[in-house]
Amino acid sequence: MNTKVTKSWHFxxxxxxxxxxISFGAYPEIGLRDARVLRDVARALVAKGIDPRDQRRLERNAKLLAERTPS
Known part of the structure; x- marks a missing residue:
């Protein structure tokens, strides 16, 4: 039996x-320092009344739109 264990950062x-x-990614691709920065950003969004999951969706959609739009 081949069992692969992965560790992920969650907030x-x-x-x-x-x-x-919300997940920030898997260790070791995302290190502790980066995970803490992402956590702080998400925590600040929650404090402002913004759902970090919605913010991530908006950022992804904006990026996709920018890639599709010819310059």
Whole structure:
């Protein structure tokens, strides 16, 4: 049996009475220092009343749109 164990960085936060989580990626591709920076950014968004999952979706969509749009 071949079992591959992966470790991932997650940030759990309170949102609308629930405890969703957002993943920052797998270790070692994302190191501890980077994971902490991403956590701090997500924590600041939550403090401003912005769901970090929605923010990530918006950023991804904007990037895709920019790639599709000819210059």
């Amino acid at each position: 759990r936060f309170s949102w609308a009475g629930k405890q969703p989580r």
